[in-house]
Amino acid sequence: MYKVKVYVSLRESILDPQGNAVKNALHSMSYREVQDVRIGKYMELMIEKTDRPLEETVKEMCEKLLANTVIEDYRFEAEEVVVQ
Amino acid sequence: MYKVKVYVSLRESILDPQGNAVKNALHSMSYREVQDVRIGKYMELMIEKTDRPLEETVKEMCEKLLANTVIEDYRFEAEEVVVQ
Numbered sequence: 018m019y020k021v022k023v024y025v026s027l028r029e030s031i032l033d034p035q036g037n038a039v040k041n042a043l044h045s046m047s048y049r050e051v052q053d054v055r056i057g058k059y060m061e062l063m064i065e066k067t068d069r070p071l072e073e074t075v076k077e078m079c080e081k082l083l084a085n086t087v088i089e090d091y092r093f094e095a096e097e098v099v100v101q
Numbered sequence: 102m103y104k105v106k107v108y109v110s111l112r113e114s115i116l117d118p119q120g121n122a123v124k125n126a127l128h129s130m131s132y133r134e135v136q137d138v139r140i141g142k143y144m145e146l147m148i149e150k151t152d153r154p155l156e157e158t159v160k161e162m163c164e165k166l167l168a169n170t171v172i173e174d175y176r177f178e179a180e181e182v183v184v185q
Contacts, residue, residue, distance in 0.1 A: 051147070054144060056143070059143035060138060060140050062135055082130065
């Protein structure tokens with residue numbers, strides 16, 4: 018079994034109104050040192066071993082569903098886990 | 102300047118309907134090997150150095166705004182960045 022962590026974030030060139038809203042909220046709470054906030058998705062997937070290379074499968078899932086590759090970038094990390 | 106990566110995810114005990122919906126979608130796309138999906142938030146903050154310890158400030162921001170500590174857990178990583 019694998020635990021795969023997927024990080025999806027807006028491309029640098031894309032405006033991030035949600036991030037901006039959080040930055041303004043932090044400023045109003047006197048955290049003036051915050052210069053920028055960008056918000057994305059963080060997903061944890063538990064995936065059973067198959068005969069296909071894990072990387073290939075996860076890449077496909079990201080491209081087809083988990084990320085909107087027109088406006089988002091994605092990266093992922095995988096670790097093998099022993100399930101009791 | 103620091104780049105701080107914040108990961109906010111639902112507590113294990115909390116049902117994750119969004120994660121469930123993604124899992125079902127992946128199954129319908131024939132990715133049957135996916136056993137579980139949990140979805141959270143991933144935030145990147147650029148924070149200027151101050152005289153306060155960074156960890157203390159970020160912890161406070163998470164507890165007050167970035168995470169709903171009743172149902173969510175958070176963790177963060179910081180790296181110093183040189184801004185051109």
